[in-house]
Structures are given as structure tokens and as C-alpha cells.
Amino acid sequence: MQTYLTLTELRTKLGNRSRSAIYADLAAGRLPQPIKLGGRIYWPEGEVDAHLRNLRNLREQAA
Secondary structure, three states: OOEEHHHHHHHHOOOOOOOHHHHHHHHOOOOOOEEEEOOEEEEEEEHHHHHHHHHHHHHHHHH
16 A cells, blocks of 8 residues: 655655755655645655665665
8 A cells, every 4th residue: 555755754754854955856856746635745655765765776886
């Protein structure tokens, strides 16, 4: 079953990044786009986890 993160939960998962930093990351394509459900936005947790794993792998390959 898919789990969805609220903005507050996403901020916590990303080390308490500010709301504006998260929206800047979205605009730059550094985070997956959220989905809108009933007037609120959510991030599929699986997509966020996969995206973070990919970034980690890229960083390890570059080192």
C-alpha cells in the first residue's frame, strides 16, 4: 500500500529543510513532484525514497 507524506513529514524526512528550500528543490527538479488530493498536496513516500537513493548513488559514483 502506498504511503503519502505531508509537507511537514517531508520536511522531517529531509532533515528539517525549510518550506521554501523544498519548493526551490521542486522547481529545480531535485525532488519528485507532489500529487494533489482533496485540496492538499502529498508526496508518495516510495517515490521520495527512490529519488533520495538515486541521488545518494550518483554522489557515491562521483566520489
